[in-house]
Amino acid sequence: MTPPVLRDKILITSDRTDSQVQQLSAAFARLGMDAVFLRLADIAFDSRHVSGIAIPGFDGALPAAVIVRSISSGSFEAVTRRLGILHAFGHLGVPVWNSAKAIERCVDKSTTTFLMARAGLPVPETFAVESIANARAIAERELPKGPLVLKPLFGSQGRGVRLIETVEQLPDGLEVDDVYYLQRYVARPGTTFCDYRVFTCNGTVLGMIARRADGWVTNIARGARAEPVTGPLRPALETLALSAAAVIGTDFSGIDIIPAADGRLQLLEVNSMPAWTGLQSVIPVRVAECIAEALVSHIAPAEGERPAA
Numbered sequence: 001m002t003p004p005v006l007r008d009k010i011l012i013t014s015d016r017t018d019s020q021v022q023q024l025s026a027a028f029a030r031l032g033m034d035a036v037f038l039r040l041a042d043i044a045f046d047s048r049h050v051s052g053i054a055i056p057g058f059d060g061a062l063p064a065a066v067i068v069r070s071i072s073s074g075s076f077e078a079v080t081r082r083l084g085i086l087h088a089f090g091h092l093g094v095p096v097w098n099s100a101k102a103i104e105r106c107v108d109k110s111t112t113t114f115l116m117a118r119a120g121l122p123v124p125e126t127f128a129v130e131s132i133a134n135a136r137a138i139a140e141r142e143l144p145k146g147p148l149v150l151k152p153l154f155g156s157q158g159r160g161v162r163l164i165e166t167v168e169q170l171p172d173g174l175e176v177d178d179v180y181y182l183q184r185y186v187a188r189p190g191t192t193f194c195d196y197r198v199f200t201c202n203g204t205v206l207g208m209i210a211r212r213a214d215g216w217v218t219n220i221a222r223g224a225r226a227e228p229v230t231g232p233l234r235p236a237l238e239t240l241a242l243s244a245a246a247v248i249g250t251d252f253s254g255i256d257i258i259p260a261a262d263g264r265l266q267l268l269e270v271n272s273m274p275a276w277t278g279l280q281s282v283i284p285v286r287v288a289e290c291i292a293e294a295l296v297s298h299i300a301p302a303e304g305e306r307p308a309a
Contacts, residue, residue, distance in 0.1 A: 003092065004061040005049035010035045010295070011055070013043075020275060021069055023288035030289075031296050036063070040071055048082035053088055065095040065299050067291070068103060070273055095290070095299055097251040098272040105248050106272035107154055109181055112248060119247045121240065121268045124258075125184040126151070132173045135180035138285040139167045147185040152176065161217055183268075185216075187261045194259065195217055195230060195268070198241035199279055199287060201252040202294040207283045220278040228282045236265055244270050252291055257287045 010033050014021050019170050025035040038056060046054035063095055068088050071082050086100035098106075105111050110128035117123050128136045142148060143165065150170070152160040163185065164170060164206055170180070188194060195218045198208040213224040220226060229237065241255040254274025257265050276287040 001050050003049070005064060005094075006058065006061045007064050008032065008034055010056075010063060011063035012037045012042045012069055012154065013066060013071075015039055015072040015273070016070075016167045020288065023286075024067060024069075024292060027286075027288040027292035028296070031292055033064070033292075033296060039109070040068075040085055041074075041078070043085050044083070044180060045081075051088075053085065053091055053092075062089075062092060062094055065097065065295055067097050067295065068273060071103070078178075095295070098253070099249065099251075102249045102251070103272045106250065106253070106270050109151060109153055109269060112270050113183075115247050116244055116267050116270075119243070121243055121247065122264065124186055124266050124268070125178075127182045129182075130178050131178050132178075132180075135170050135182065136167050138180075138182060140166060140169055142182075142184070145184075147189075148182045149185050150176070151181050151183065151240045153179050153181045163216065186258050186266060188294050189261050189263070196237055196257045196259075197274075197279065198237055198257060199253070199274065199276060200241050200245045200255060201287075202298070203242065203245075205241060205280050206287055206290050207285045208234070208237055208241075209279050209282055211278070220275075221226070225279040226282045232257075233248075240265055240267060247266055248272075293302045 010028050012021055012035050021037055028035040028203055036057065042056055044054040046050060051060065068086065071079065078110040083100045083104065086096055086183045089096050090099055099279055105115060113123050113126045117251055129135055131136060139148065150162045150164050192212050192214065193216050194210055194212045196208055199206045205293060208229045210227045210229050211218040211220060211224040212227060215239055218224045228250065237257055244255050245253050249268045250270060250272050254271040256268040258268055280287060
């Protein structure tokens, strides 16, 4: 038995109704769609329903599509269950942007780097191990070639990032859940620190910004300044970003690219739940409207037959 689908409802999963959720809701409303906001934690598996999922306010029906703005932290069991809900939506034929598979690949930085490197895309030398003993062995071998950057495997917005120049600077395993994601520090040209965030959606580049800071951590959330990107570098940034999005399988994403001192570009991360406040502060593109239009175009054929998720 096929569960009913509410063709005019889009489900936005997020932990709070921030400005970006509000922008998405308004963009869908302009397209004649009703965007419903719910936390993934409040959506349940429930075998009494035909779909096997209980969505508050849907009376056993499914949405036309799902957009994931955040999942939130929690226990391993809680996060696994929430991702399971997203996998279930996909199994039921509901388009999910971004899919559970894409989110899993992005949230785990080691998997992101592995997939990009395997695809032949340029990434800094990267090592991900468990235990302080293994981390020290890598540091002793690699630090003579230059500093390393220690990042939380599941972190975002530059939180918990450390520059490692000596073995002694490696933190105790309790501070990092005994997982060490170490990446070669990329020296940059000039006297200020700069990298790039490229926003992609549905196989196109919506826009990009340069992020400049006085320190080596260049996240907007950490005080970096957003600037428009002009000049001959744009085509190379677009090509790299679209290649990374295709490899990871994101429908929309914020992709971080860093220029090395020798001018070569290297991919750092692919963000499946990116913020776009910094981007819209310097370029006129309306990100929420672009995402909404792309998703509605994707689900439009559902009048006759639902496309694969």
